[in-house]
Structure formats: structure tokens, C-alpha cells
Amino acid sequence: MKKKKKNPFIIIFVVIFIVIFIIVAIFITKKVYTGIYSKIYQNQVAKFTGNTLSEIEKKSIQKEAKDLSNVKGTFTGKQTWSRDVYITGDVIILSTLTIEPGTIITFAAGQDSLPSSFDIEIKADGFNDDDPTRLKEYADSHSSIFVVGSLIAKGTKEQPIIFTSDSKEPHYADWGGINLVGKASVLENVVVEYSRNGVSIPSPDKGMIIRDSVIRHAMWGCFSIDGSNGLFENNLAQDCGHEGFDVGGKSIIRNNKVENSHAAVVVLHGSPTLQENIFQDEVHSFPGATPNLVNNIIDSYLKCKAVKVWDYDNYKIPCFGEPYLIK
Template identity: 30%
Template sequence: MKKFLKFFLISLGILILTPFLIIGFYELFPAKIHNQTVSGFSAGFLSNLLKVNVTGILFRDQVWSGEIYVSGPLVIVPWVTLKIEPGTVVKFKHSRDYKNPLRGGLIIKGTLQAIGTPEQPIWFTSDAPEPINGDWESIFITSQKENIIKYAIVEYAQLGINFWTASGEVSHSIIRWVNSECIYMERSNPVIEYNTIYNCGYNGIALEQFNYDVKIRYNKIFDNLYNTGIHGEATEVEIEGNIVKNNKFGITFDDFSEAVIKNNLIENNSEEGIRLMNSCQAEVYSNLIKNNGLGISCDLGDSQIIIHNNDISENQNDFYIGEGCQSDLKNNQEKITIPEPVFDYQDIKKTDLGYCPGDPNDKYPYIYPTEDETRKVIKRIVGGIPISFGWSLGWDGQYLWKFRHAGAGNLMKINPQSGEIIASFENPGIAQDHGIAFDGQSLWINDFSALKVFEVDPNNGKILSSFKIPEMGGGASGIAWDGQYLYLVSWLDQNTLYQIDRKGNLISTLRLKGPAGQTITFDGEYFWVSCNQWICKYDRKGNLKGKIYSVAWGTWAMAHDGKYLWTLQRTNENWTDPKVYQIEILDDTILLEK
């Protein structure tokens, strides 16, 4: 009877059962698929039978060839290897609808081996007839296995290739026309070499937070017009033999990074060729650094830089060494030639975006309608360089609080009516602010890089106290005050809140029973957190009580004034549009009924 019931449920009720019930039947799923749709619970004939756009889970090793259509997020579980053969075209479902943004993407918890050839690269691209940046999600790698992406083309994604506590290799590939970073990593140690990386909406390569032993070698990173070729935070990396040109910034590091930068050509970047700040260490030697807005700058937080045997010339200014930097400069008028890497593959295109994401004519819908059935935008404030972008927003009962820009800059008190900056205090030593809370007397600021919370006097911006965050396997990404305790959002598990007192003692943890994201605020009764395309409301027991649609792409910080919700939106990180939104909640229950 039990066997019959199990068979009956799997056969007739598969759409409503947890996908893990079919693990025992993995032999039903083919080891090789060619020209197929990947959706539903696995791939091949079952997908064609179901034709449902739900989160996919691949339960056994598989080989792809031909044209593959991924109609939603596809998870490769830890014991599975996905191999993709040369010439395969992987098309991902696109979406530009802020209410229904289900896009295709790969989530690699197992092993990915996508190995093409110079003549037959593997394509990861949008299924849209006229694709644009941000059409599909990303290749998201979360495993410490032998992940390889070689001779591939990755284009039109939200974020190109994302290493998250992972290892692997990206080589001989083209990554382009991506909404944010073309390659991103946290707590990872990949090798990135012989790639062509251009027209990334934010950084070409971003090494953000606690990466180690990263190798970036012999790449061409160019035409990232609105931000940086290579950027790192709290990272250990060796950068050798790259061409980094025609970006806004060439190579930048902050927040306790350690970098060796050698034998690179760094030229025609409109701002700094190399920039260090906030307690970084770097060895810079045998590079050709020319025709940049500024050759090398180093400042803030006891940074240290050794600059030996480089050719640093023809920049508007060759050096800026601030008081916060210890420097050792020798023999930097050498005559150096850096040959461009010779690749055995071509930069081939089937379509052409025609702009760099972030352009004024960018077609991606970063900003959503002012009003829908769930919420209404009352107004937007705080625009212009450099005060719009960031990860923190606080409310003290009368004023908003924000740092001038992400990761640095002065602490600002802002009139919520006009957006006028009422006061500006020198940054008290916060490396990377991720959240501001107010307890009635003090501001409490979460420093993501330092793994600390700082108590700050709102009258003068001075630090009153600090404590290390509880051990949670990583940093905290947001902070809130409920009238008695502080709450920190775990960066690696954003459904978990850490309840702590003002001395940093862990009181308890709270599990949010629903979607959750990096930022949090408290309205006097409920927690509000970012959660995918929504902003979600939770009670003190972690039960989901309401949802509204976000007002723009990327809800990165929140505050509540007792009546209105305030959010700091990403929109496009490089734009100077007003990013602080005042929001009236119209109906936060209607989405719970859908």
C-alpha cells in the first residue's frame, strides 16, 4: 500500500510535492540532453512533459549540447556535475517585469564544467529576440569544487559570474553587457585568466569581502565606462599581466585589502589608474601606468604602498600620497613595454547591445511605476554625486541619516522634507557601513568589513563605543532597533536575525519564515526587510505578515519614521538620480493572497 501511495503521489501530484521526493527516481532523467527545455524539477523529457516555470533542481550528472533553454533558476545539487559541450547555446528566460521578475539562471552547488573551444565557444545568453543587459540572472557558483568556465561567452546577465564561498577557474572567455559586475566574488579564491571583459555596468571584476589567494592574470578589461576595471575589498589578490584601460577607474582597493600588482598596462582610465584607501597594503612594480586622470593615489586609514620600477608617465598627475598612507617610491620612470595578451579566440557577436550599461540611453527598467496596488511613492530625495549610492539609511525621530557614499565619506543628517543636508560629520572610522539604527540616544552603525557595530553620538559624529558582531560565519548586512534590542541580519543566511544587547551580547536568534534580504528596519510593531522583488513585513516571531512591491531595482537600505517607509534604492549605481524614497503602504496583504 505504501509503495502504491508513493507511486501515485509522484505520478499524479508531482507539481505540488517537494522536488526531493523524486531523488530515488533519478534514473528517469537522461544523462545527456540535446536541444531541450530545462524547467520543472530536472531536464529532458520530464521537463517537456511538465512545462512549468518553477525552480529547477538537477539531481544527477548531466551533459548538455545543442541549444538548451533554462526557463527559471536551475540548481545543480552538491553531488552533481553539469558538463556543457563545445558549441552549446544556453538561453535563459528573460524578464523585464518588476512584479514577475522570474529569470533563468544557474545555481551551482555541485560542479560546473563548461569547456568550449576557440572555434566552438559555449554561449550563455538571453532568450529575447532583442536582448538587453539584465535579461537573466547569473552563473552563481557556491562550491569549493573544480568549477571551470573556459572558452565561453556570458552576456546580457544581471550579474555575470558570481563566486560565493567558492573556487574555480574562468579563462579564455568573454563577459560583456552585464547590469552590474561581470565577475563577482566573496570569500572565494578563483583563478581569472585570459578573458575579455568589457561593458560591465559596474566593476569588471569585483573582489568584495574576504577573498584569498585570488589570481587575476592576462585579461583584457576595458570600456567599463562608469566604474572600475578591478575592485577589491578585504581581499588578498595577485594581479599580473592584464590590460586595464578605458574604464572610469583602473584598479581600486579598500577595507584592509592586500594586493600585488605587477606587469600590467593601466592606461586611459578617466580617474585613478590605481587607488588605495582604508587600511590597504599593496606592492606595485613593473607596470606601465599612463594617460590616466591620476596615476596612483593612496590615502586614509594607515594604508601602505610600495611602488618600485614602474613606468608612470603622461598622467594628468602621476601621484597623490595622502597623510593616511605610508609609501616607498623608487625608480618609477623606467621605460616599460607591456605586450597585450594574445588570445586564441575571437570576440564574436550575434547581437550587439550598442551601449555600456549605465549610459543615459540604458534600456533596463531600473525605476518602477510610482504607484501600484501595494504602495505609493510620496517623494524622492538626495541626488547628485557623491551622496546618492550606499547601504545605510537611518531615522532618529526627526531626521534621516546616511553616509555620503558607500564605504566612505562623511556621515550626514538630512532634512526629510527637502533633502537638505543639515549637518555633516567626518567619517569616524567606519570602513563599510551596512545599516544605521537609532535607540533614542545614539546611532548604531554596522561596519560590514570590520565585523563591528559602532555606537555614534548624533550630536558630533564621534564614536562612543563599539563591539564585535556575534560569530555568524560572515558579516552582518543590516541593523535595526526594536525599542529594547538591536537586530543584525546575517549576510550568509539572511533569514536569520541576531538579537543582541547594546554591549554586543547575543540574546537569541530569530528565523524569518519567508523570503528575506540584506537590509532591515522596525516600524514599532513589525520588521521590514528587503526580499527579492518585494519588501516584506514580519512579526516578532518571524511570521510573514505583509509584502509590497519594491519601488526600484535594488532595495539596499531602509528606515521607518512611524508612518512612512523610507528606502535607499540602487537604481543604477552610477547614476546621480535621487535614490531615497518615501513610501506610503497602500495594501501589504494583497500579495499574500496570490
């Protein structure tokens, strides 16, 4: 009995059907995975901002910065920056940003082509009420870096890493600042200049380290680290409109120098250790704070009583006065 030949058209049809089925399955799987990943990502950022991502941020999500001449947006993968980096809008790093020695990161002065949900208005506190740089309008028009993951910026004495303004006549608050809201960031041999806040650390992580670095020409605090428990040693804070160190928690502030600033240190809360520093400006401690001062040199003279003025547009920072002064 002869075997019945299989119809070639049926075989072709079956093959086509299987291929289509596989393609559809892959598409659906990818769609579901992408949706889950997007939700996780939104929750991760919302945890720090209190908001879900805006539509403009969703469109700006990138895996890596390929063009370093126009950097802005949200980056999900590990990043490495080298040589010249030009920032024109807010940068949000969700993973790890590594910056190589000798890199110069330049911010477009007074520009933020991609505002983010991190751009918030800072509440009036009785001192900064009339300061325009606390307003959302300022934040939306001045670029900043927000590191939700980790920042590893290890320069050398010969090749420091520099964050600066692109203005021909740079000034205080040309750009926002560096904000470390994640864990275990390390900055060594770094220069940060002409920002509103130099480096801000609201994270209590003990792994935060800044050493052998210079933060200068800041409209507000050079080291705004009131939420940190990190280590800060061998640094120079220079020409800071509010204070060299805005401190809280259990940070260790060791062998640093603050000069030509409004105040050297303001201890807001907690029990930070201030050891073997040279403070050419006053040190203030708020009620309830219990700083541990060890072998510091403190010059109790408020620099704003002299001719020094920290200004932005037509606004000038008023003198602190001398509440809670540590002699």
C-alpha cells in the same frame, strides 16, 4: 507406511505469503532509503541557502534533463548538455554539469517559471538602493543557474559555449546569471552575455578556473568573485555596469582585459593578485584589502562620466564616484 501427501493448497499459500513478504520488505526498504536520501539532499541545499526546500522545489527534483527545450528545476545526477539548451526557470545542479563545445544555452528573457529558494533579495548598500534588480521580485522573475556541485564547461576557439538571452533586442539583466557555489568548476572558451551578474563565485575553493572567456553586457559585475580563491586568466570583461572584476580572497587575476565598463576592478577584501592585466577603467581598493598589483596597465578614467548608461526599465546606474582609487 505411506507418506502423507502434502496439500497443494498449503504449498501455494506458503509461496504466495513469501512473495508478498518480499514485496513488502522491498517497499519498506525503498521508502526508508528515499526518506534518508531526501533529508540528505535537503540539508545539502539548505547549507547554501539557509532554507529548507520549498514545496515547488521538492516537486521539481529530477535525475536528468531529458527535454533540453524547457530546462528548469533541481537535478541530482550528473548532467551533460550539448547543442541547444533553452532555460525557462531556475536550474539547480547538485552534482556535476558538463557542457560540450558549441553548446548554446539560451534563457527566456524576463521569465522564471520555477523560482527557487536561491532567489533572494540583495540588501541595499547605499549605492544600489533604488536598483530594482536587487529585489526578490526581480530574482523570482528571471532565471539563473545555481551549481552546488561542479560546472565543467570547456569550449574551444572554434566552438565556444554561449550563455545568452532569447530576446530579439537583448538587454542588460534579461536573465540572472551563473552562480558557482560548489567546488572545482572550470570554464574555458565561454561567452556569457545580457545577464545581471555574469558569473558569481561565493565559494573559496582554489580549484575554480575561468580562462579564455568573455563576459559582457552585464548589468552588475561581469566577474563577481569576491568569495573566490581561484584562477582567472586570459579573459575579456566588456560593458559591465558595476565592474569587470569584483574581487576578494586570494584569487589570481592574470592577463585579462576590462574595457567599456563602469570600473575595471573593485577589491573588497583579501589579498588577490592582479598581474599583467589591461584595465581601461579605474581600479578601486577598499580599506583593509591588500591587493598585489604586478605589471598592469591601468587607465584611471571612470567610464560613467562619459555618455555610457547601464539601465533596467526606468532605472539608471549612478556614477560610483572615486573612493579608494588606485592611480
